[in-house]
Amino acid sequence: MEIINWSSILESLLFAAGDEGLSLKQMAEVLEVDELKVSEIIEDLRQEYEQANRGIMIVQLAGTYQLATKKENAAYLKKLVDSPHTSALSQAALETLAIIAYKQPITRAEIEEIRGVKTERPLHTLVSKVLIREVGRAEGTGRAYLYGTTKEFLDYFGLKSLKELPQLPEKVEEEFIQEEADLFFEKFQETINS
Amino acid sequence: MPYQVKIDAFEGPLDLLLHLINRLEIDIYDIPVAEITEQYLIYIKTMNELQLDVASEFLVMAATLLVIKSKMLLPKHEEVFSDDDPEMTFEDDPRDELVERLIEYRKYKEAAHDLKSLEEERGLMYTKPPSDLSDFAKEKQPEKTELNVSLYDMLAAFQKLLRRKKLQRPMATKIARQEISIEKRMTEIMVELKLLKGRKNFNELFPYPAKDHIVVTFLAILELIKRNAIDVEQSENFGDIFVEAVKEGAEVVGNY
Numbered sequence: 001m002e003i004i005n006w007s008s009i010l011e012s013l014l015f016a017a018g019d020e021g022l023s024l025k026q027m028a029e030v031l032e033v034d035e036l037k038v039s040e041i042i043e044d045l046r047q048e049y050e051q052a053n054r055g056i057m058i059v060q061l062a063g064t065y066q067l068a069t070k071k072e073n074a075a076y077l078k079k080l081v082d083s084p085h086t087s088a089l090s091q092a093a094l095e096t097l098a099i100i101a102y103k104q105p106i107t108r109a110e111i112e113e114i115r116g117v118k119t120e121r122p123l124h125t126l127v128s129k130v131l132i133r134e135v136g137r138a139e140g141t142g143r144a145y146l147y148g149t150t151k152e153f154l155d156y157f158g159l160k161s162l163k164e165l166p167q168l169p170e171k172v173e174e175e176f177i178q179e180e181a182d183l184f185f186e187k188f189q190e191t192i193n194s
Numbered sequence: 195m196p197y198q199v200k201i202d203a204f205e206g207p208l209d210l211l212l213h214l215i216n217r218l219e220i221d222i223y224d225i226p227v228a229e230i231t232e233q234y235l236i237y238i239k240t241m242n243e244l245q246l247d248v249a250s251e252f253l254v255m256a257a258t259l260l261v262i263k264s265k266m267l268l269p270k271h272e273e274v275f276s277d278d279d280p281e282m283t284f285e286d287d288p289r290d291e292l293v294e295r296l297i298e299y300r301k302y303k304e305a306a307h308d309l310k311s312l313e314e315e316r317g318l319m320y321t322k323p324p325s326d327l328s329d330f331a332k333e334k335q336p337e338k339t340e341l342n343v344s345l346y347d348m349l350a351a352f353q354k355l356l357r358r359k360k361l362q363r364p365m366a367t368k369i370a371r372q373e374i375s376i377e378k379r380m381t382e383i384m385v386e387l388k389l390l391k392g393r394k395n396f397n398e399l400f401p402y403p404a405k406d407h408i409v410v411t412f413l414a415i416l417e418l419i420k421r422n423a424i425d426v427e428q429s430e431n432f433g434d435i436f437v438e439a440v441k442e443g444a445e446v447v448g449n450y
Contacts, residue, residue: 019321019354020432059319071318088313091306092205098305114298117206117251130350151432152350157309158316166308169301 006031007045010038014058014067019155021064062154063161089125096122097131101153102168105135105146123147131156207255208299210237215296222296225289227266231259262288323358323397343426343435351396351435352412356405358397374407379414384423387439393427396435 013030014022024035031038042065046058059068069077089097096119099111112119126132135148154161204210214233215222238256241248265288387394399415400408415437418424425438 016325016327018324020324057319066321068319068321071315074318074320077320088310088317094306094309094313095205095302098302098309101309102302102305114295114302115206116208116255116295116299117249128349130346130353133346150346150350152353156316157312158319159312166305166312168305 006041007048010041010045011067014065017066019066021061021066023064027065059158060160061158062151089129090122092119093122093125097126097149097153100126100132100147101149101162101165104148106148107138107144107146109144111147129156206249207252208296209303210234210252211255211296212300212303222300223293225293227259227263227289231256231263234259258292262292343428347428347435348412348416348426350432352408355397355400355408374410376410376414376417379410380418380423383411383414383418384439387424387437393436393438396426396437399437 009031010027013027024038027038027042028035031041042058048054049057055070055073056067057070059066095115096111099114100106103110108119108123111123123132127134129152130150131153132147133150134145136146137143138146149162153159159165204213211230211234214220214230214237215225218229218233220226220230235256238248238252241252383399386399396415400411402408415424415426419426423440425440426435427438428435
């Protein structure tokens with residue numbers, strides 16, 4: 001029986017694919033095995049990389065597997081490039097993006113309703129960075145554009161899929177507090193009136 | 195002597211209100227409207243004095259607060275507290291709508307905060323562009339296909355390119371401003387493509403890591419597409435984009 005060094009082959013594939021990444025399906029096609037087998041091979045390779053003396057790891061981004069440098073080495077990598085500053089998103093852009101991520105597809109008017117301010121400029125920035133895109137038109141007058149997040153959005157925030165977004169704060173507790181507040185408010189009013 | 199004062203910039207009236215609620219340690223469900231309105235107006239006034247542009251949204255909120263304040267001052271009807279109908283005691287609080295908006299906004303403000311940490315976390319990992327495997331590719335000329343690249347694909351390719359060029363930036367650079375017109379770059383690209391007599395990878399059209407050169411080249415490519423001088427092709431989603439000169443009628447370029 002021929003012995004095939006699967007994890008070696010896979011390592012080469014992932015290296016060559018770079019930041020485009022490879023999906024399970026693509027790897028299965030190249031290796032001519034099923035996706036379950038591919039996951040096993042990836043798991044083997046991942047464990048190998050996890051050893052402390054390695055500088056590379058396997059990450060899952062936007063539905064693909066990629067090789068990336070280990071986070072703890074970031075400080076050294078930054079020394080390689082000239083400008084230390086990273087062009088992070090502005091607060092306005094982040095807020096807008098958060099609303100779109102959780103409520104997509106959504107129109108500009110609906111976003112502005114939540115934020116309470118005009119949102120044209122952050123939207124423009126986000127579209128030009130390809131973190132969001134127009135995904136359709138809303139029903140009704142004006143047929144406003146609907147916005148949604150892109151594959152680049154997932155990659156930018158290191159997410160496998162939209163399911164990985166952190167949970168929004170729950171509302172369950174709020175109702176309880178609301179009642180308490182109402183009670184307090186009533187008592188307060190009575191005290192004042194008496 | 196002039197000196198600079200750094201003040202907190204607020205994203206909008208809701209953001210300012212949340213800030214005041216936090217600072218005054220107020221329960222968001224029981225906002226003392228009189229107090230918060232006063233504080234809010236002081237802020238607006240200060241912004242005016244500092245000659246900051248006060249967006250109209252801030253003024254609308256000021257008006258809303260005043261309306262709520264006056265509604266709260268109206269006496270409640272006595273019969274509301276009658277024993278037979280306890281439900282009636284929960285009369286509509288004029289603050290309800292505002293509280294709801296504040297809570298909704300706060301939810302996404304927190305989510306934005308989470309995204310920020312994710313952004314920082316992701317920034318610690320570096321990946322490399324795909325290796326050039328084109329040598330292995332068979333010399334088959336791809337069949338002519340429909341133009342199937344959207345503006346979003348072009349923008350995505352552009353962003354990816356900027357990201358890659360950033361890491362290739364040399365440690366020290368000498369700056370020599372060299373202006374290149376879009377028109378000139380269009381001609382260069384056409385010459386390059388015609389000499390090649392085949393298709394060229396989109397990324398290879400950007401030889402210099404200088405931002406203005408990249409931008410000019412990108413605009414030149416878009417213009418060439420518009421004038422039907424080049425064909426752009428992408429065989430699969432997120433795959434590489436290839437550019438090719440259109441055989442006939444290429445003379446159009448440069449005549450405008």
